[in-house]
Amino acid sequence: MRVTTKGQVTIPQHIREKMGITPHAEVDFIEEDGRVILVKRDRDASVPPTFRRVRGVATIRMSTDEIMALTRGDQ
Incomplete structure (x- = not known):
């Protein structure tokens, strides 16, 4: 193996599978x-990787422009 x-x-x-x-x-x-x-x-299989754990957490539907306005304080 090189x-x-x-x-x-x-x-x-065969080793990966085994x-x-x-x-x-x-x-x-x-x-x-x-x-x-x-x-x-x-590793604890019950703890998903970081990004999978938070994916889909947001429950409020906002457009990118609305989110940017909030982060900039343009309300």
């Missing part, structure tokens, strides 16, 4: 006895 100029490697598909590593999954690298070990980071 490391790119950006320091990237491709995790083989370990449940999906796009946007978090992984860690652990140094141990002269080796580097890739581990899938455990």
Whole structure:
């Protein structure tokens, strides 16, 4: 396996599938006895990523112009 100029490697598909590593999954690298070990980071599945958590929270429908007027104090 070759490391790119950006320091990237491709995790083989069979390993990703076996370990449940999906796009946007978090992984860690652990140094141990002269080796580097890739581990899938455990994260609480009940806590969505930051942007997903707040997406769709606004309940008032306003146009962009109305929002800009509020932020500028043009009321």
